[in-house]
Amino acid sequence: MLALRSGLTRTLAARTLAPQVCSSFATGPRQYDGTFYEFRTYYLKPSKMNEFLENIKKNIHLRTAHSELVGFWNVEFGGRMNKLFHIWKYDNFAHRTEVRKAIAKDKEWQEQFIIPNWPLIDEQEFEITYLVPWCKLEKPPKEGVYELAIFQMKPGGPALWGDAFKRSINAHVNLGYTKLVGVFHTEYGELNRVYVLWWNESADSRAAGRHRSHEDPRVVAAVRESVNYLVSQQNMLLIPVSFSPLK
Structure with a gap:
């Protein structure tokens, strides 16, 4: 019994002193900042680009009252024609959810931009990205x-x-x-x-x-x-x- 206890003591001591090796599934530096950027790409119907841009220029202040617009571009080269690309910044996913609910209830934005411009958009793509x-x-x-x-x-x-x-x-x-x-x-x-x-x-x-x-x-x-x-x-x-x- 004494020999058994002595062996057990040595085993526990060895485990205590040995470095702990843990596998990790991490794929790189972790994202601790909740801030993210939504990439939006709109493909407009042919000949509707100018009409869309004029309308959004007049009403963009209604949308930026809810969240920050980082940039808005016309795609000159690369891929399909009649393409717009824009980036929106959010503090976290709860912030985006709040914003989406708010703009859905914003009657002025819905009536002055969404309703008249929806038929001009042929396709949309959204992606969420971090810096x-x-x-x-x-x-x-x-x-x-x-x-x-x-x-x-x-x-x-x-x-x-x-x-x-x-x-x-x-x-x-x-x-x-x-x-x-x-x-x-x-x-x-x-x-x-x-x-x-x-x-x-x-x-x-x-x-x-x-x-x-x-x-x-x-x-x-x-x-x-x-x-x-x-x-x-x-x-x-x-x-x-x-x-x-x-x-």
Whole structure:
């Protein structure tokens, strides 16, 4: 009995001193900030773009009274025509729920915008995104054009591709080839998708910076590393509308 107790004591002591190894299902840095961004894409019926924009320009103040509009753009290049893209900011999901209830009861918004404009919209897409933990939303120094680059990454999350992707983004920014507005990852929508919103003075300055970066070995090396985790990518050139907070 004494030997049994002695052996048991040694076993318990060993378990106490041994490091505790725990498996983790985390896919990267955790999102502690509840703030998220809703990406909305509207596809309008052909020839209805001007009518829609004029109406929303007159009435957008009714909608922004309920929540913050980050930016509103006309898609110049990339994908289908007659496309609008806009970003809305919410403190958390409860905040969005409150806003949606409020605008549904806002008679002025419903009558002046929703009812007359609903027939002009052919299709809508919504996604919920967070800013990546190492990025904050930046405001460009002056008016310009925007590029939304969309990266479909391999499953595994930022734990797999986050560091390489960050180095690729920073290579472009730190070397002055373009200006970063924000990097977002999807929470609801196509998972493992990352959106990068860039700003340039013009489409021509964007093209010039892109050509120079392709010849810079530092950028090439960073991009080549990130590409190992890439499934596909696409982009859109965005022109801010007159009432967009981001110009």
